[in-house]
Amino acid sequence: MITAERKPLAEIIDYIDNCRRILLVGCNECVTVCAAGGRKEVAMLASAMQMDFMKRGKTVDIREMTLERQCEPEYVEELAPFIDQADAVVSMACGCGVQEVVRRFRGKRVYPAVNTSFMGAAERPGVWAERCHGCGNCLLGLTGGICPIARCSKRLMNGPCGGSSKGKCEVSTEIDCVWQLIWDRLKELGIEDRYEEIILAKDWRTERGGGPRKIVREDLAQ
Amino acid sequence: MITDSVLEKVFAAGHIAVTGECGPPRGAMPEVVKEKAEKLRGYVDAVNVTDNQTAMVRMSSFAASLFLQQMDMPPVMQMVCRDRNRLAMQADIIGAYAHGINTLLCLSGDHPHFGDHPMAAGVFDLDSIQLIQTVKRMRDEGKFQGGADIKGPPKMFIGAAANPFADPFELRVARLAKKVRAGVDFIQTQCIYNMDKFEQWMKGVRERELHKEVYIMAGVTPMKSVGAARYMKNKVPGMDVPDHLVERMAKTPKEKQAQEGIDICVETIQRLLSIEGVAGIHIMAIEWESAVPEIVERSGLYPRPQV
Numbered sequence: 001m002i003t004a005e006r007k008p009l010a011e012i013i014d015y016i017d018n019c020r021r022i023l024l025v026g027c028n029e030c031v032t033v034c035a036a037g038g039r040k041e042v043a044m045l046a047s048a049m050q051m052d053f054m055k056r057g058k059t060v061d062i063r064e065m066t067l068e069r070q071c072e073p074e075y076v077e078e079l080a081p082f083i084d085q086a087d088a089v090v091s092m093a094c095g096c097g098v099q100e101v102v103r104r105f106r107g108k109r110v111y112p113a114v115n116t117s118f119m120g121a122a123e124r125p126g127v128w129a130e131r132c133h134g135c136g137n138c139l140l141g142l143t144g145g146i147c148p149i150a151r152c153s154k155r156l157m158n159g160p161c162g163g164s165s166k167g168k169c170e171v172s173t174e175i176d177c178v179w180q181l182i183w184d185r186l187k188e189l190g191i192e193d194r195y196e197e198i199i200l201a202k203d204w205r206t207e208r209g210g211g212p213r214k215i216v217r218e219d220l221a222q
Numbered sequence: 223m224i225t226d227s228v229l230e231k232v233f234a235a236g237h238i239a240v241t242g243e244c245g246p247p248r249g250a251m252p253e254v255v256k257e258k259a260e261k262l263r264g265y266v267d268a269v270n271v272t273d274n275q276t277a278m279v280r281m282s283s284f285a286a287s288l289f290l291q292q293m294d295m296p297p298v299m300q301m302v303c304r305d306r307n308r309l310a311m312q313a314d315i316i317g318a319y320a321h322g323i324n325t326l327l328c329l330s331g332d333h334p335h336f337g338d339h340p341m342a343a344g345v346f347d348l349d350s351i352q353l354i355q356t357v358k359r360m361r362d363e364g365k366f367q368g369g370a371d372i373k374g375p376p377k378m379f380i381g382a383a384a385n386p387f388a389d390p391f392e393l394r395v396a397r398l399a400k401k402v403r404a405g406v407d408f409i410q411t412q413c414i415y416n417m418d419k420f421e422q423w424m425k426g427v428r429e430r431e432l433h434k435e436v437y438i439m440a441g442v443t444p445m446k447s448v449g450a451a452r453y454m455k456n457k458v459p460g461m462d463v464p465d466h467l468v469e470r471m472a473k474t475p476k477e478k479q480a481q482e483g484i485d486i487c488v489e490t491i492q493r494l495l496s497i498e499g500v501a502g503i504h505i506m507a508i509e510w511e512s513a514v515p516e517i518v519e520r521s522g523l524y525p526r527p528q529v
Contacts, residue, residue, distance in 0.1 A: 153333050154304070154344060158351040159397045161330045162385030162412055163459035170459035171335045183390050195393065196400050201308065201352040201367060 001030035001121070002094045003128045004037060004114040009048050015111040016088050020059070022049070023086035024113075025079065025101065026066035027093035034128055036114050037092030039066040045092065045113060070097025076104050083108055119150075136206025136213065142199060144185035149202075151178035157199040224361070227325045227379030228296040229268045229408065231529035232502075233437045238495065239502030240523050241298060241410065241439060242266040242514055244290065246281035255281070255289045261511040265518040267526055268296040268325060270410070270504070274305055277337025284314050287323050298381060299323050302331025307347035308356065308367050315357060319376030327381040327410065328353040351404045354382055358405030380405060384438075385412035386423035387462035395426035402435050409436055410504040413443040413454070416462040417493055424497050433499030440494040441504045444513050445483035448472045484513055484520075491521040 016022055024046055032038025046062045053060040063082055067075040070093035079089070079101065088109040091098040094116040102110045118130040133150040139157070140147055149155045153171045160179030163170025167180045186192040203209075223234055232239040242262040247254040262269055269290055273283035280286075287297035299318055301311060315326065330350045334342045348356060348367075356367045357380050364375040382401045386394050398409065414420045420440070427433050445451045448471040455463035467486060474482040487505075494500050503523065507513045518524045 153335070154330055154349070155346050156330060156349040158349050158400060159393065160388065160390070161460075162383065162388045163333070164389045165459060166389060171333050177389070179393075180390055183393050192396075196396055196403070198351060198355070198400060198404055201348050201356065204347065 001033055001119070002096070003034045003117045003120050004031050004094050005117060006036055006041065006045070006092070006114050007112065009045075009052060012045070012090065012111070012113050013049065013052055016049075016060075016090060019087035019109075021061045021063075021085060021087045023063050023065065023079065023082055023089045024049075025070065025089060025091050025093065025097075026064075027070040027091075027097050028066055028068050029071075031093055031097075031114060032066075034122075037094075039064075042066055042092055045090075067093075067097075070094075071100050073100065073104065076100050079105070134207070135202070135204075137203065139199065142194070142197070144182045144189065144191075144194075146178060146182045146185055148178050148182065151176075151181075157202065159195065224407070225324050225377045225379040227268075228529060229298065229325050230379045232267045232527060233408065235527065235529055237527045237529075238500075238523060239268075239437070239439060240266045240518060240526065241268050241270055241502065241504045242511070243270040243272065243504075243506045243508065244286065244297075244511070245272045245275055245508065246283065246286035248278065248280050250281070252289055255286045256293065258511050259290050259293055259295050262514050263293075263295060264526065265515045265524060266505070267529075268298050270298040270300055270327060270506075273300040273302045273329070273331070274337070275300075275332070277304065277332045277334045277339065277342075279338065284318050284323075287318065288321055291322050296325065297323055298325045298327050300327045300329060301353070302329045303346050303348050303350060303353055304331030304334065304344050307345050311348070311353065312356065312360065312366060315360065315376050315378065316372070316374075319378060320374075324377060324379060325381065326357060326378040327383070328357060328406070329383055350382060351400055354380055354401060354404040354406050362405075379407050381408045381410060382406045383412065384409045385460050386414075386420055387412055387416060388460040391419070391423075394423055395430060395432070398427060398432055398436075399430060402432055406436055408439060408502075410439045411441040412460060413441050413506060414490060414494065415454075415467055416464050417490065419462060420494075421497060424499050428499050433501070437501040438499055439502035439504040440491075440497075440500050441506060442487050442490050442494070442517075443506045443508060444487040444510065444517060445471060445479075446510055447476070447479045447483070448474070450483075480513075484516055487513075487517050488520045491517070491523075495521070 026037045026042035042064050069075050090113050092113045098112045119132040120128045120130045123129050135149050164177040169175035169177045244258045271283045271287045287299040290297040328350050334344050364372045451468045451471045454461045
């Protein structure tokens, strides 16, 4: 999933301080799962904003909505009946959702309420960790199913640097050395010889090197 | 001989090679480079010039290497994958070679986290093994990494690092094998203090006969004080300083610790030279270049051969 964290309240208020009517829009997908921008977080942020305005002797009218998927036009359309009654939209979706609202409602100011972080998974309740970098040319088949691009601090493709110590990365003991994980996994599978196959210089065009990316499926595109 | 590198000539003639290190200054101070290098003159065959070591901005390795070249002291130009993409790296390799710099050390580079620009993006377009492949292809096939022909290919003698003390230990011989397969000509190791572990690694190297395919230079760093010993033991990632050496330094009166550090270094080199497969010694006397002449002389490595 795409993970995100809510922005500090002061930054959000700063965007909308001169607005009186806010449409606060969450998303029912990834940001709900990582507890950053789902229905519950929308309600909490709405209360916090109300209180902040009240403390300063101001009022604000906040309409709360949470869309099924803010990155898809058909769901974003649900905002249409309410959009004119808002001075600004505050989106709690990831950056994809924010921009889909922007694309649909050209004349409306739209502000993000979360910092979109990474593609990851829940390691345990309340802890999400990066798993995929979206490089566009998956290496997992060569690295025991564990990604060095997303999970090595130097995205080294051919093994651990000299800073790997007791299974941890030189950058922080909070970070697992992914090459230790890969090596352990290859050994478990009895294929540690595979480590010595050199992974060639990566073609970053499938990542960001080729500019903004787009997938076009001719069979589905209209 | 595949290059004009003095280092290669020393190896090829069957001598134990000796290299030193010069860390460029954090400012436009050519005299600092020259002073450091001058202290090493005559005692080493070539001088490593570090590339933004510990992720701190310094005079570029290329520029500082040029000063050494002009002083008639062969530089080993270090190049890290952290700061530049493959265009910039290949451009510098051609440029350096055009100025007569013919020995290159290919490194991943310390993470920006450790330096004075922790907010910088780490490039890591290539990793060190892919850089070795790139430099070899430039030299042997006259091709850029992207595949186009090079007019006037750079003939670099290609080096890389190895750290036998990092984890996972059992992978470390395989990692060397991978660098050999990528086309590396010589290796300089991390500073060696844990001799038992180094010997264990070298045993693995010999079992695979890798020492016959690549010249392995054992790295040493003299410790100037017990503080330095403790710092390296506790703070430097990938360093392995055994307790008995820290204790030996701690037991030595403060004013004699520097001499003790040199003694330990000389003893280490003497033991390293008895290990089959060690083809040279790389002395990293960081900000202590003046220690190098004594270390080289007492280790029986002086005078340096004329090749």
